[in-house]
Amino acid sequence: MSTETKNKQSENIKQEMINLTIDGQVVSTPKGSTVYQAAQQLGIDIPIFCYQDRMPALGACRMCLVEVEKMPKLAASCSQGAMEGMVVHTKSKKAEDGRKSIIEFLLINHPLDCPICDKGGECPLQDNTLDYGSGISRFVEDKRKLEKKTALGPLLIVDQERCIACARCTRFGEIVAGDDALKLKDRGFRTEIGTPNDQPVESKFIGNTIQMCPVGALTSQVYRFRARPWDNDTVESTCTLCAVGCNMKVDTRDNEILRVRSVENRDVNDIWMCDKGFFGYEHVNDDNRIKTPLIRRNGELVPAGWEEVLELIANKFKEVKASPKVGALGGSPLTVEENYFFQKLFREVVESPNVDARVGLSQQDKDQEAIPAGTEISLGEIESLDNVLVLGSDLTETFPVIWLRLKQGMNNGAKVVVTGHHQTEVSPHSNKEIIHAPGEEFAVLDQLEKEVLPTLKGKSALFIGEQYLKSTSRRKILSTLLKWKKQNPELSLNILEGTGNDLGARFAGMHPAIGPAGSDAKQTGLSSSDMLIQASKEPWDLFYVAGANPAAKVPAPLWDQIREKTKFLVVQDLFLTKTAEEADVVLPTLSFIEKGGHVINIEGRIQEIRAAKSAPEGLLSDAEIFTLIAQRLGTTLILDKEFSEHLKVERLPFKVPTQLEEISASTQLEEIKGEQLRLSLSQKLFDHGTRVQYSPAIEQLVKEPTISIHPEEAINRLLKEGDLVVVESEQGTLKGTLKVTEAVAKATVVIPEGFPELSVAQLGMKLSNATAVIVKKG
Amino acid sequence: MLSEKAKNSILKLQDKYPVKRSALLPALHVAQAEIGYLPQKVQQEVADLFDLNVTEVHSVVTFYDMFFEEPTGKHLLHVCKNISCMLRGSDEVIAKFRAKLGLKPGEKTTGDKQFTLVASECLAACDRAPMMIANDKVIGPIEEKDIDSIIEETKKMDGHPCPVPNIDIERGASH
Numbered sequence A: 001m002s003t004e005t006k007n008k009q010s011e012n013i014k015q016e017m018i019n020l021t022i023d024g025q026v027v028s029t030p031k032g033s034t035v036y037q038a039a040q041q042l043g044i045d046i047p048i049f050c051y052q053d054r055m056p057a058l059g060a061c062r063m064c065l066v067e068v069e070k071m072p073k074l075a076a077s078c079s080q081g082a083m084e085g086m087v088v089h090t091k092s093k094k095a096e097d098g099r100k101s102i103i104e105f106l107l108i109n110h111p112l113d114c115p116i117c118d119k120g121g122e123c124p125l126q127d128n129t130l131d132y133g134s135g136i137s138r139f140v141e142d143k144r145k146l147e148k149k150t151a152l153g154p155l156l157i158v159d160q161e162r163c164i165a166c167a168r169c170t171r172f173g174e175i176v177a178g179d180d181a182l183k184l185k186d187r188g189f190r191t192e193i194g195t196p197n198d199q200p201v202e203s204k205f206i207g208n209t210i211q212m213c214p215v216g217a218l219t220s221q222v223y224r225f226r227a228r229p230w231d232n233d234t235v236e237s238t239c240t241l242c243a244v245g246c247n248m249k250v251d252t253r254d255n256e257i258l259r260v261r262s263v264e265n266r267d268v269n270d271i272w273m274c275d276k277g278f279f280g281y282e283h284v285n286d287d288n289r290i291k292t293p294l295i296r297r298n299g300e301l302v303p304a305g306w307e308e309v310l311e312l313i314a315n316k317f318k319e320v321k322a323s324p325k326v327g328a329l330g331g332s333p334l335t336v337e338e339n340y341f342f343q344k345l346f347r348e349v350v351e352s353p354n355v356d357a358r359v360g361l362s363q364q365d366k367d368q369e370a371i372p373a374g375t376e377i378s379l380g381e382i383e384s385l386d387n388v389l390v391l392g393s394d395l396t397e398t399f400p401v402i403w404l405r406l407k408q409g410m411n412n413g414a415k416v417v418v419t420g421h422h423q424t425e426v427s428p429h430s431n432k433e434i435i436h437a438p439g440e441e442f443a444v445l446d447q448l449e450k451e452v453l454p455t456l457k458g459k460s461a462l463f464i465g466e467q468y469l470k471s472t473s474r475r476k477i478l479s480t481l482l483k484w485k486k487q488n489p490e491l492s493l494n495i496l497e498g499t500g501n502d503l504g505a506r507f508a509g510m511h512p513a514i515g516p517a518g519s520d521a522k523q524t525g526l527s528s529s530d531m532l533i534q535a536s537k538e539p540w541d542l543f544y545v546a547g548a549n550p551a552a553k554v555p556a557p558l559w560d561q562i563r564e565k566t567k568f569l570v571v572q573d574l575f576l577t578k579t580a581e582e583a584d585v586v587l588p589t590l591s592f593i594e595k596g597g598h599v600i601n602i603e604g605r606i607q608e609i610r611a612a613k614s615a616p617e618g619l620l621s622d623a624e625i626f627t628l629i630a631q632r633l634g635t636t637l638i639l640d641k642e643f644s645e646h647l648k649v650e651r652l653p654f655k656v657p658t659q660l661e662e663i664s665a666s667t668q669l670e671e672i673k674g675e676q677l678r679l680s681l682s683q684k685l686f687d688h689g690t691r692v693q694y695s696p697a698i699e700q701l702v703k704e705p706t707i708s709i710h711p712e713e714a715i716n717r718l719l720k721e722g723d724l725v726v727v728e729s730e731q732g733t734l735k736g737t738l739k740v741t742e743a744v745a746k747a748t749v750v751i752p753e754g755f756p757e758l759s760v761a762q763l764g765m766k767l768s769n770a771t772a773v774i775v776k777k778g
Numbered sequence B: 001m002l003s004e005k006a007k008n009s010i011l012k013l014q015d016k017y018p019v020k021r022s023a024l025l026p027a028l029h030v031a032q033a034e035i036g037y038l039p040q041k042v043q044q045e046v047a048d049l050f051d052l053n054v055t056e057v058h059s060v061v062t063f064y065d066m067f068f069e070e071p072t073g074k075h076l077l078h079v080c081k082n083i084s085c086m087l088r089g090s091d092e093v094i095a096k097f098r099a100k101l102g103l104k105p106g107e108k109t110t111g112d113k114q115f116t117l118v119a120s121e122c123l124a125a126c127d128r129a130p131m132m133i134a135n136d137k138v139i140g141p142i143e144e145k146d147i148d149s150i151i152e153e154t155k156k157m158d159g160h161p162c163p164v165p166n167i168d169i170e171r172g173a174s175h
């Protein structure tokens, strides 16, 4: 739908109000509303099961029956359009009897095993039965017996007896997630919910169906039999497992996290979350967390007291003060405040300019980067876009809930064009798709400029993702998009890159060229890859790593050299990562669920995280650790006033330049020779990063990582699916299993990041998309 | 595995509708006519031809009584069990058939693979309740005394490839 027609419609809606009477009260409601919506306006409560206001009404359950004068039968208010002059009774005898009968019908086959049902206490069926049911049962026959605990994968468990066939869960998969994960099977009273042959459900969003099910038919395996809702303590916070920053609430009981649910925020996640957010907290409870500081004695890491390790670190800091061979790495899982302290500790106390939160991410310098990650529009605006171009972004794997918002946008009429190096879950829903090899971005942009750009009408948005951004042509690509923006002022630019609190770390100044709040760094330091490269060549005094795992992000031989040449390595983390295993001192710290502070999402939105449980005994937050070390060196770390003022805005401004100057250093694409293919790095929501690794439920969703090429390329190389292959770049080699799929562009090899067992870092430092590599039999 | 012929026929069917997904039901009949039933693998193949998730195809297959996920016997007996037929005694008719065919509880197909009995949703001939379809022959109202002869008559038939008669794989259409 074009904006014109949309605007017209909304004007019409504004003008055309209709009046009806509900329970004796007159209400004026926009034409097109339902009786249910009109009743809501008056604050009249009508019970529902199948209706869910994020999806069109279905009218399947009849719970919402009301009496409408002059209509022969009771009407389902959720789908009955409100009409001029209508007289509705929601509390008449007839309406009440109708609803009573519906409850009676639903309970005929409902097992009423509330005492052992996880939904008990927060169950709409219980509530509606209490409020609208008859209170006694006339049913003396046998109830039907069905499967009561079918596990569909590691997260979801289905109780078929409890299902009231409202179709909320199946329609969520069809309408909101677009993954068709759950379906109604069979028909009539035999209707069941599930997947063919009970195979594991394929979805990244199944937690939402558990939340939406109005009965205890869909429950979580992780939360199963753990608590009654009234026993839980609930704290609202923000998910930091990706840069969407979904609003969530954490339920704990006896200081243990039992589950996570979403909190409505129309501007960010609406009412949704992804399964990483729903279930990825489990690592916080994991027994493998480091419990005390560790210190290396006689080559072994052994437990030590805080006093000792802090003193040791403080002394080291004195020794290396102002040395150019000192670096601070990491910060993405830390809060803004903690990142602020981290950079301050190094810049001001240790006097080292080498601070960088970007470990293993693309680390273009400011010129190459041209425009940093961020979005012009808010995530809430996505649902009202008319056109969207998704360029090289694998939405469901990197910004899952953005996909849900975009899908709703499509339901509202948005047209979506997708380009990239391989197909994604968004592909089947797109109106047009161009799959192309890395390095062909300009040809694709040219094509879009001719074919798509002139057709864009109304509110349009560009979403550009890592396939295009991790490229040596990034600046040039962005400059083209700015040109488009000039032609079409209604086109917004949205740069989707990074994860967790990456934007917050940058805003706090954990960047070698940028100080707090976007100021220029007083002295420009080295980027993390430059630090690591230098440390692999010549002696290096000290690395302080917090919430990062550089050992997994550089080629193994290089890491060995770095470790050998680094005199002192401090690692601060939840788990003994590969880097931590080789550290001189390891400091245990707190997870995002045990501390408070601010984080910044991809829109630049400043949100709070809050401690939902107390810290495990003897553990300190990153902020506390930094403060204690600084104290020993005579400095008090405080958040300076001016900086904290910056945290009071809702969203940081996202500054888009009107144009980008050409810079001479812009890199040429290397030629491909003979057998070479171009590399494309991909991301997976469920990878083998530290936090997923220690979250048992979602760990089971991780798919074995593969090296993917197009069938034609496989035939040319006499390779087949499942072969063990070697990928060779100029800097290194990588072995892995081959996947042959038409989903990948020709002349391309796609390798996922985030898997230690297929560590793409082995192919070299500073990898970018379009790097020429060879794939051959291993 | 579907033959190329069946696949082509399905692709042709898709061309007949403004939205190709609308061709799913006839396509499933084509697949069932060829394989005899619709195992998971075949449902997946059909799903791929339609760019649909197999969950959707499976949902459709299980909804309709005329699609089978398991091999059937040579002859198909659909006895209607919906309201009109039920009020006129279909429960007894079904029980009688089961007894005569020697079907044990939970069994649909006779041990000799001659008959599959389906207690079916409304077969759209309520005026003849209680009614049934034997292979492709509509029978009703059924009286209990007819049951033996119905079984005998059915035995003489060619059997079913599928309850939709004369599916023409070449042209991709039925009837």
Ligand code: SF4
Residues within 6 Å of the ligand: A162, A163, A164, A165, A166, A167, A168, A169, A170, A193, A212, A213, A214, A215, A217, A218
């Ligand atoms: S499982 Fe729950 S949400 Fe799904 S149809 Fe049944 S009652 Fe509705």
Ligand code: SF4
Residues within 6 Å of the ligand: A239, A240, A241, A242, A243, A244, A245, A246, A269, A273, A274, A275, A276, A277, A278, A399, A400, A401, A402
């Ligand atoms: S989309 Fe991102 S922020 Fe939202 S729940 Fe998933 S991981 Fe958390």
Ligand code: FES
Residues within 6 Å of the ligand: A047, A048, A049, A050, A051, A058, A059, A060, A061, A062, A063, A064, A065, A076, A077, A078, A079
């Ligand atoms: S809520 Fe209206 S029919 Fe289900």
Ligand code: FES
Residues within 6 Å of the ligand: B080, B081, B082, B083, B084, B085, B086, B121, B122, B123, B124, B125, B126, B127, B129, B131
């Ligand atoms: S109810 Fe039996 S044919 Fe309609």
